[in-house]
Amino acid sequence: MTKGRWVVGRGLLVAVCLAGVMAQTAFGSGNSGWAAAPRAPRNLAEFDALFQQVKNWGRWGANDQLGSANLLTDAKRKQAVALVKLGQSVSLSHDLMTDKADDNASPFGHTMLGGNSMDNYRVSYHGYAHSHIDGLCHILYKDQTYNGYPRAEVNTEKGCVKLGIDNLKQGVITRGILVDIPRLRGLPYLEPGTPIYVEDLEAWEKKAGIKIGTGDALLLRTGRWARREKVGPWAVGRNGAGFHASVAPWIKARGVAFVGSDAAQDVVPSMVEGIGLPVHTLLLTGLGINLLDNQDLESVAATAAKLNRWEFLLTIAPLAVTGGTGSPANILATF
Template sequence: MRLVNNCFIGLAAGIILVGLPACEPATDSAAARETVTNDTVEQWMTDLSNWGRWGENDELGAVNLITPEKRMQAASLVKKGISVSLAHNAVKEKAVDNPSPFEHEMTATGVGSTPDFPFCVDRFSVLYHGFAHTHLDAICHMFHKGKMFNGHSQDEVTEEGASKYSIHHMKDGIFTRGILMDIPRLKGVPYLEPGTPIYPEDLDAWEKKAGLKVSSGDVVFIYTGRWKLRAEKGPWMISEKSAGLHASCAPWLKQRDVAILGSDAASDVAPSGVEGAAQPIHQLVLIAMGMPIFDNCDLEAVSEEAARQNRWEFLLTAAPIRVVGGTGSPLNPIATF
């Protein structure tokens, strides 16, 4: 993940303060891997593009795929009323994968509290883009050749924030079908080792195993076991070595018409395996397709609950903070079964 203009949010308790067919999933992944080069990614920037699909004045990108009908379908998925958070606890400790810890400052405590001011008050501060904090990337978060989604200039993101595709346009929330793809379970391992690529046939195989198919307007979460691995072996330089989607998965996401992509890391496998394109999934998803990205979700609890129920789909709800000009937002997505 790249930081954009050192994006910063201050929060306080309760108040804000300070080589493949263009759109076909790959079936011969060995051949697909060999043919994905930076030139392929550049071609896909055109072939997989949603530019103009929702008009010149669009502010939501692929979130437009979450229609009223899709929301009603998602609501019908609630069978047991069990809710599970998809966020990790705010990481307050500095580590190799968290150079900007979540800051929690108590400005008034219960110690010495008086009847005149019987309250406690705290301030939250977080540089949330990166590899530690659960957040949603708005589609203005990344540029390619000076452009963001729909051909808008990178100059439309200034020190005052983003004048196009700001996170506040998602103020009505995200309410749709969520799908968990448990790739370690598919492969019979507790977690994927750092640097393990996930290919289109893995996504196809998971659909078959789970007995479902990703459809238009879904949010797809890719579980790699990142947080389980971190708890077992400690933090590592995840920006340099991380399990995630290979670039060849981009046409698959486009063909399925996914609304938002999510994972327990940053979605891209690292290293990417595509010379000249460090984060091709981010590039293609955010800029070509206009698809926001959930990063650093904690999918441990939801993977356990999904396995207990043998149900890998759920109602997904999430509400970004209404920051005008924001390039994303920390948040707590919820899966309800």
Template sequence: MADIDAAEFRTLYARCRHAAAAAGPLGSALDRIVPDRVVAAAAEVRTGTTVSLAAPVETAPGPDNPEPAGHRMTGTVAGEIDESGLQFARDRFAMNVHGDADSHLDALCHVIYNGTLFGGADAGMVKPEGAQTLSVALARDGIVGRGVLLDIPRLRGVPWLEPGEQVTAEELAAAEAAQGVRVGTGDLLFVRVGHRRRRAERGAWDAAAARAGLHPYAMDFVAERRVAVLGGDGNNDVAPSTTEDVAFPIHVLAVHAMGIHLLDYLQFEDLVPVCEQQRRWSFLCVVAPLRFSGATGSPVNPIAVM
């Protein structure tokens, strides 16, 4: 697929930004999840089945995870346990939130483009002590709405997309038709490329250098449908980038141009068989990031409720 030059990308960026502005006041796309849509999303629950969309947190280094999460016990472990009385096991956890292995949410302060944040906010508001604006605190009350999964390997008849392959807007529409579902305003859109299945069957690789993702023009579909959140089982961006001078065009278009929170490195391998069994690809989805003011993102464990 042909590369996108700098001029083409500027045009696409302007179109996405205009689409976001035309949808209403230039606030976070989360504003599209109004109470009535949450109530409607609750009607998606039919069997009470719950499925995690997060991958297990990994503490061992690997080709795609050179800085894994740190976990250590801080007290009352084997050798310290009394035979009587009360004690507590304790531990400590630390994570590089924006790595290439663990499931996480990107806050709107995560993407700095041409010296600014989303909506033209001053990037200088991202200070050493934390972001003073557009942090993950915007989602402090959780993200609850109608989730829709579009399975691109299923559409193509393959187990996964190979690193470097891109998902087009036309494929997103074709997946809708094939799965009998339609993405609408305020939905949480999840796009499966099969990253997790490939990793499980072939082993980890340097996903920072090579991964499947969305083609930048697929964001026209996202803008048209006015989604609230975009998530993928990879980084959402393809690597290597095919856009001149922009390594992460999907991040720029989604977060910076349209105010859409991204969910990166989710896993859909548990959800797909449930969707196939129930013959539907929409569900109630609950995402609860940590309440951490000033953070540029958060580990998350999104839950699909079928």
């Protein structure tokens, strides 16, 4: 199969045919110097059709509160625990950032009290700085949350009456799988705006010798923190590498229960006219998948590469905030 590209030069329109393998390499590589043809969904109408196609509303009942976390069976938890061979844990949490920056509009506040024997914490964790988990009431589409609940039935001034993060109070134990796209491409990190497609996920599966399946937590490394270390902070919310919205049907078909990344999952700009965060909307609101934002995947990537093991026990313990839209979390990978 070949891919076509139109190039304008000196007033001439030339059709350039590229072998499929070349097209796959160049799609969203961030270093090729040219872009692939736009993929659906490209606009609001196509996005809405995709949302209707993938949504899990009613799948686990009219009153469901867990979404894709329903895929975590006792057998899945036992499978995850059996992955622990060394007893070595790695935190996925980035240190809470106290300085305002282009990617940190709401710095973490830490004030010492009581003769410096106590302290006070202040955090506004949603955004692009602090490692956290999103609750299912965090994002709405057409004034509805996951499972079709109207805003008025869920989101109140006192918190989320339904779908709050407290529904995960007992914690999450499952198999985590790291998808390291920079390593796949032989890069230290992806450039901002680089989209990641289904073929990238499947190429990583082949390279790593794993297959993402039902109940898994998929963790996408774009190298955001490695790039920040080298070039400094930038406005990740306006320009960042991440998933293209076209991955949503694949994620549903594989039965993925949780999705995380070192930013906020979406490629930014989104490449979907009229929708700023299509992946957030498709996964959270459509599929009922809790998202793990701003995870620091540098240490776990180094450990996984050293061990040549890209799967591990993943544990998530959000704060028990009744009606919370999410929670800061120190998520752990254990090998």
